[in-house]
Amino acid sequence: MEKLRPETVVLEVEGGLLRSSSTFPYFMLVAIEGGGFLRGLILLLLYPVIHFMSNELGLRVMVIVCFLGVRKNGFRVGRTVLPKFMLEDMGLEEFEVVRKVKRKVGVTEMPRVMVESFLGDYLGVEVVVGRELKEFGGFYTGLMEDMEFKDLVFGKDVGGGGGVMGLCSSSKHNKHPVFSQCKEIYLVGEAEKRNKKQVPREKYPKPLIFHDGRLAIRPDPINSIAIFMWLPFGILLSVLRLAIAAGLLFYSTIPLAATGITWKVRGAAPSSSPRPQNSIGQLYICNHKTLLDPNVISLALNRKTASVSYGLSQFSAIISPIKINWLTRNLEEDRKRMEGILSRGEDLVVCAEGTTCREPYLLRFSPLFTELTDIVVPVAIDLHVSMFYATTVSGNKWMDPFYFLMNPHACYELEFLEKVDTSRVRAGDCSRFDMANHVQRQIGKALGFECTMLRRKDKYMMLA
Template identity: 55%
Template structure:
């Protein structure tokens, strides 16, 4: 169910009737603030409206990309951030935490979500070589990139299997542990269009995003052949899971969709 209620009150229909008009106005106001103001200005204003967030872990100033005489590393001017996937809003709060815009790697995001997004979205094709080259290019151009290797959102205290492609893109990554607390609507959809997910998130009377920046992980061993990309991806998954207290699983995005929606989660035409 799109925008499923966080709790189950006695009369869910009445709650929708009374909250929806106010929530819609609130969502539009929040959206205007998010897309029209810089992060330093928009973040405190949004917090006053109920969209709060907390930064934990390593301070962003200590996470600048390392300098190196190594030819491969010297071209990695941008920082690669790797996090678990709670909602389509994850990257926005990572940008708030870093106080700078990051490009978020997405798959199957609706056209509506792309238009209203206050940050850059980069669509992947599920072609390993094409997607890898595209992300390496972004990093070499100095852009910070945020990727969710689970491939889909997961609202439960579990981490889906991490796709290992990110381990081959840079000699170091910054793991990001994300969690969210909402007062009414979950902004995730298991089946059907996800185009309304951001709207349902913004309609919540109050939310709190927790962004925890973990210590950098040296992934150069993958390029050097010292460890496999799968082992490195599993290591990063465990670090994020430990920070959140979540259970790590080997379930893929297809497994999730087959269990919850009876399909493989393939994206249809953008809406």
Template identity: 55%
Template sequence: MNSKSLLKSLYLIYKFSIRRLRTSYASYGRTQKHPPPEKLSGKTIVCDMEGGLLRTSSTFPYFMLVALEAGGLLRGLLLLILCPLISCLSHEVGLRVMVMVCFLGLRKDKFRVGRAVLPKFFLEEVGLEGFEVVRRGGRRVCVSSMPTVMVEEFLQGYLDVEVVLGRELKVFGGYYTGLMVEEEEEETKASLALEELLGDEKVGKGGAVGFGSYPNSLRKQRLFSHCEEVYSVSEAEKRRWHPLPSSKYPKPLVFHDGRIAFRPTPLAALCMFVWLPLGFLLASARALSFILLPYVLSIPLLALLGMRNRVVTSSPSPRKEEEEEEEARSSRLYITNHRTLLDPLVIAAALRRNVTATTYSVSRISEWISPIRTVRLTRNREEDKRRMKQLLEEGELVVVCPEGTTCREPYLLRFSPLFTEVSREVTPVASETSVTMFYGTSTNKLKFLDPLFFLMNPFPCYEVEFMGRVPTGSIAGEVCSSYQMANHLQGEIGRLLGFHCTSLTRKDKYLMLAGTAGVVDADDKGR
């Protein structure tokens, strides 16, 4: 037999094998869309993440997030340029191209996008109908075409999936090479892991149930062959799925990181790159307005430049002119929940007066360009108390953020009670922000860019509401401790904003997002 005949025979065998796998898959129930609830009770669910859990099977947005957040703008731009080519390639080849662009040269031990960034976008794309199917199972196995480092933290940390069968990446010298382990090798390992998990749950013995769209790879097809029944859902049906409400998240999403605030589909990513030059110029103009102009001029100009601000004052009755003059001469302590580094600036603009902001260590660059005075605290309780008391004795209007760090989601972190020990009265301020393109907070070392990214949004919005003065020694006329007062004001601000109060702290945030206790370089410490 010559080589040409041999190649033809191998091709026919391969084609026949594919046909057998498809026929086998169809015989396991492909015509049924959703398994009945009674079929799932106590069973092992083998779910295709892209095909049975997310509302769309496109993986491009998640690779774009990896490219932008872990690799930078140039890597993201390269991936966007290659998008038309990737769409013309087969699923496996296109996947390998995206992995090469996104992962080549990244340090394995520094890769945290899968833990800190992607879970938010995965949760927002989970379909309620698919989630209900997976949730009803006894044990959960998820198969994904994406690398394990992208999906494992989300599936195990937020959906309680026991086994994650993703693609493995090759590493050399602690750096990703941009290459994946061969599919045949991964298939063998995944099959063994699945068989070990299933044990006696095999075909004919009340075995596992598979759920997802028709597999786009041999690996997924063969993994589904371990299931007694497989239920399929089409892309058209998934587009009609409802997004999973945040109230049904198995684990609340309190912390997440990254600059991108939108799902970067090809069109959305293209719009972002087109906007970047104009956004930078617009952010610079907004920043200069804050820094150089008096509030009577900067506030209207910022409104013309697209920055929306809303100020609400909770005042039970109009104040007399004498009272306002006395208040203007007196010291005052404002406490606010922490949304961005611009919180004190917005409060100062609302008051039309400069204030002093106490910080726990913003970057030196942020201090240099700040139009208001900033005073660093040391995280030494007695020393910080002394500094704040001295400022109040000097007649300063001081802004304090008791959370000690920013939080993006509608949650309040635990309030430090220190502010209750330096002033007899405080004025709580409830702050909220909204962005559409970039987040103005981060946990990386380039924190001096946080205000710039916030101001680069097309229409950034700030809302602040001033509450009435509150005595720090009593609640409703009853004497209270400093901790009780801190918890009380946390609850009041949370109620006003509609936020949930938590006992989480700055340390919890940085341990989750950065793997540290929040202690970084002295020149660029985290808030």
């Protein structure tokens, strides 16, 4: 396959590019992330029947369950959720061929809205041949338009018809009219796909930095059963864990560990011994994984700290065991508020990215913290969850702590780094931006994360 050098490649998404031929996990993601867990449960209950239906009939049933009544303008799952799971499902050998070809055409049996962002944004596919969904009054009806195959699919928009190669599963190439235009076809068998290697993250054509959705695991049939069986227990467990954390805080380590919430602390945390009166509080600068980051740092320090936030929900502020101080996005006003906290001798935790990032990347650090005090303590934070993500852009943010606490197992990792002298910024010897970038690099090095210049605005422009 490495010797093939076609001018255009026509790739079947389900059977050729992705290692799994089953589309059920992607429809389950659409059902849960786009319609809620009840819709996902209906799809799961219908799966045994769908499994024994013909491929076409089963597909239509899944489309009805997942899309019926979903607002067209509000559907973002194809852009914000599915690309992550499709990237993780790509076969390495097929990907190596596709990425070397300039002109690409994607073919899918799924609705086009599910795959076009993944193919266009991450693989540079120019044309996506898929089914359109019917709509009424701005809502999807759950019905699909009949597929239309145009002779011009290899016309001037993709550069002509010479050297066209097809990449598809052995069971589909005779059934899809588009592949009849290919001069040669590379067939991918089921046994061959099971042995395919996953594409490493560093080979992604475009870095996967931002994505949304609550599910942290691929919802294939087995995982979907596990999710729905766990959900009632997870809800009760989250309430119990929340009561333990809020009621005990500094004595909650063992009880929370017994329920599956653990953390690892590295580095020398500043002493918890009382400081002299009228002394300035310590400023801790960390990257941002969830809204619980300041609470976990407080727990590791064995003393209450203060934290600041722009958009934390009122419910999350009420249940927080540490004090939340609200910021305004007015730099001068926010500086005064944080300086006031430190001047009262309170330790302050600032998540310098300004928003959460799930992947191993660091967003640009706001430089405001460099002007608040002469010494800051960087804290590197990583988080591992087993079933649910504890952050969202388009969902209900007040549910974030519950989703974190619903995980069967979750582990926070903290590392207190060497103190950084920021006095040069206030003395005018160093740019505040250079200092903020320096602290970002220190945390990135400790975590093995890549530093970026992306901001909160970039995240919300893409996801929301």
